[in-house]
Amino acid sequence: MHTNEYLELETEDAIKRFHTGENFYSQHVFGYHQEERDGETGFVFRVWAPNAQQIWLVGTFNNWDESLPMQKNEEYGYWEVFTTKPAENDLYKYKVRQEDGREVYKIDPFAFVFEKRPDNAAVIHHVPQKKWKDGLWYGRKKRSNFFRRPINIYEVHASSWKHHEDGAPYSFADLKEELIPYAKEMGYTHIEFMPLMEHPLGASWGYQLIGYFALSSYYGKPEEFQDFVEECHRNNIGVFVDWVPGHFCVNDDALAKYDGTPQFEYQDPDRAANVRWGSINFDLGRPEVQSFLISSALFWLEMYHIDGIRVDAVSSMLYLDYDDGPWKTNHEGGNRNFEGYYFLQKLNAVVKLAHPEVIMVAEESSSDTQVTGLIETGALGFDYKWNMGWMNDVLKFYKMDPAFRKDHFNLITFSFMYMMQENYILPLSHDEVVHGKKSLMHKMWGDRYKQFAQLRNMYTYMMTHPGKKLLFMGSEWGQFLEWKYDEGLEWQDLNDAFNKNMQYFTSSLNQFYKEQPALWELEESYDTISIIDADNHNDSVLSFIRKSKKKKDFLIIVLNMTPVERQDFHIGVPYQGSYKEIWNTEMKEFGGTWEEHNPDQLTEDVPFKEYPYRIKTVVPALGALILRPESIKVSRKPPAAK
Template sequence: MIDTSKETLEAEQRFLTGENFYVQHFLGVRKIESGYVFRVWAPHARQVYLVGDFNNWDESLPMEKREESGVWELSSSLPVEGQLYKFLVEQANGRKIMKIDPFAIRFEKRPGTAAEIYTIADKKWQDNLWRGRQKKTRSLRRPLNIYEVHASSWQHHEDGQPYTFKELKEALIPYVKEMNYTHIEFLPLMEHPLGASWGYQLTGFFALSSYYGTPEEFRDFVDSCHENNIGVFVDWVPGHFCVNEDTLPYYDGTPTFEYEDPNRARNNRWGTICFDLGKPQVQSFLISSALFWLEVYHLDGMRVDAVSSMLYLDYDEGPWEPNHEGGNRNFEGFYFLQKLNAVIKLAFPQTIMMAEESSSETQITGMIESGALGFDYKWNMGWMNDVLRFYEMDPVFRKENFHLLTFSFMYMMDEHYILPFSHDEVVHGKKSLMHKMWGDRYKQFAHLRNMYTFMIAHPGKKLLFMGSEWGQFLEWRYNEGLVWSNLEDEMNAKMQHFTAMLNALYKEERSLWELEDTAETIELIDADNTDESVLTFIRKSKTKKDFLIVALNLSPVERQDFSIGVPYPGSYREVLNTERVEFGGTWTKNNPTCESIEQPFKHFNQQIQTILPSLGALIIKPEDIQMK
């Protein structure tokens, strides 16, 4: 019998209007006094049957249709916790096909695709202190240095099986803490049928992939991260979904979750199906998924994948039609993303929302009221591409291409940026970051240390993909663990040590993040020294005496008695030299403390002189200065 209670009717109506942001309590499976109630949205289906372990997967349990919403419903005392089920959908054309439950919170292990009747156990969280601290300060005024992880290939057992989150809790958390990262970001953890998609072609938007263990294990992992002062982000994919016909595509035989227009429904580039982001029921589905992950797993934020594909009608390969204004804006996607961020910020104001977006035509970060999408951060893909191109280049050609390193200073305040060296840059023949670097093996390590110093010192939050912290030479392989045996090599071990020390310096030095949302955070000393390929600048904090001088030598020539302009007279101490022996270089000690001399340099009245190592980077801090 159809449930006509006031609560259910209200949930149904909110689903139809795109305002039910906890739709998993209405659709999917839910425990009731007499057993379980199952509901699934298939408005044009001729009939839907509940099938599973409890009825030998036959048609003995027909469901009843709620005519207003097109939701099919059945209450039954037959199923029990842990049993598997699907929906047998007789589609609009009469074809019968087994379909997954789009709202399931647990699936059997792949290659199986049936949902499991599952109740996530209650948990007494221990992270109140962490969550309280996150509410006190805006993330812009805190250090944010992300270790990007593909959960199933970070480390493998000898038999090739990946670690579960129970095992990652014991191995990954201590490692991230030792390496001085502030956050972990996981490639998508939601259920997906093909490991080769890395999790970006989803089927279960509410389900932790059973490949990674249980929901309870992931909750314990997040709780332990927070106890160790590590935040947790997860990638989330609202733009498109897996094409497998037993999952979401053409659920009732007609466009249901996808666009009516077949050209808009197909994503040719990725071989997926695109959500109709203007459909109210789809908005309820997707926003509920995001809130579910934030609430149930206490995530600190989400990175929304492939935002450009949701913003532009001509993003994909193939035919497209202009919008009603004659342009390429996908208005449905634009307004959905604004709505998503507005709802999330209302529910969880401290949540950090990040966008992977590669264009410059739309304001991604900032207030929705001003026309922006409302994200907190945007991945700076332009910076990443320019920087990698520069460091791959023979130094002979760098003087003519110095703009690749300095152009970002022109637009760095246009958005709130994350500077990413992500998984996408170390796969599909692009080579690892280490392998990209110019020169022999020694010079490659020197370049990598220099480049990481530039990332840490440049305004913007930071992200580095796993394995890059020690300079793994092989490309990332999703179906294998990282090459941990690299660390038996002295140079790799020293590179790992360098990254940990650099990350610690970033956390300790307020000038690297305290004023990051203002232009006052940086002052260029000399961005025009193209002949010597040396870049120098200052990073500042709220306290005028607290600042750092950064000097990057991008040439394989040591610079003796090199002049650097400084703002105040006094002494200056070197706090980082990337060419120290302990990091893999040849220097046994830092440069001595410098005393400024009263001699003009650019717009400064004072300067210091020091030695710049070949391909080295220095960070220098005032020790005893006189301010007027």
């Protein structure tokens, strides 16, 4: 059998699987590929458009004319043409005569590279096979359990982290030189990027995509991003990427009604229209769409060695009534979007089968569906879920005048009631510092000194609360202005002592978190935490213990939510002995006024709530303390009779 006949059989099999929703590498058959036919080396182009009347391949290689008509495979609804004309860096599109006869220039849905926006022709670009040098990183990942390791994520919008003096955003070649050393120095374990896939409008922040296989040319070449990820791994930093499989851009030259009919979107116009975001919803029940999207996810994981994917807007895929527009109940009379539910389970099953070490994260705001956990139990199969409830409660509490916090103390304690229902990431993300919501710093109550004190307090609370961590760029030094997607961060803030001290505080806290097994080693179970006092509403002081596998290795966390210093403050402890203060947010180097830590505290043989002993210390106004046992006796006496 000739080579061409083998290729034809492989292509037919791949396209059959694409139509059954089981081709998870569909970019290997669609888009453009170099082939040899009849002794000539050229390119074959394929596109799926079952209801188009005719399609032409047009580009710089044929002056955008109709000299390269594509031939339709009637059985499977795809179009194909072989040509020797294109060369490296040539541009191309498909000219589609749609079902109603209208002719539209469309992008290639499987293109790897596009020209810079606002133009959107695909680019013929050969990405060389990379010889990766991150084997040590992969070896460590496979040997470790990420549930029992520290995860502290620095969330980044790639084109607004820093700009050049002429206003041009950094490319990934630039970010490799500056962002990686910065993230390493700051003590982050992972960098998470808002969507990097091709999108036509910067104001969408990347959440309305057109190119699901293309790194946005705004950020540089694919090779540059590969090198960036490799360098992250060589510096022991993981990389996550946001991905949007729920909805896509409405642009007429992209996926919307590609062949003139609802092709990638739902047939029902109410289900297809995403009113809230002005976009179009994928038909997640259509097999070809499943093949397309899961292929995109695996492509990013494998092409770029990505360590995890954060799936955006999961609630919009789970509930028919999530959007603002009209909706109809499902066949059971409820609001469950069964297509979305089963697609997400399938996505996670496929990814985990291929790459068990990859971390799958859901940005999901409801509590009606089990998001993390085993698919066999009815969960969606994600590893982590953003804890939006924790985030909303915490920010509401810290914005409040401390005089009223005693009446709303449950805002910072309620999460202890449900913290093990899912595997959570605690997010202080980009969504909280835009659209008039103010920056995290600006949300805080009081004058500038008190705002920084509370920011330090809140970050300590986040870092000691069970759950992995995420902080948006600029928040690490308390940027006062809201984030602007089209400008660089306010790096000049660091000329101010308050901001510089805040940055040092965040870096120190990040390092502290990584060094303390009590903050992550038992995070999968309630054994990780014991509440000391969550009922001190009047003083508004919260205290609890975080524990590791070793009995003597635990931390006592005390958070004062008022601008009143608490003298001789009593704290319950489990063992007799001495306790040392190892963290105080009011130390001078962090921007506070304290020059020395509290002295070591000896236990008093007096019960405190359920604890047989107590210690006393000074808790600074709006401050947070962390203590550890210095010399203790682990034999525990029973609580005294009340």
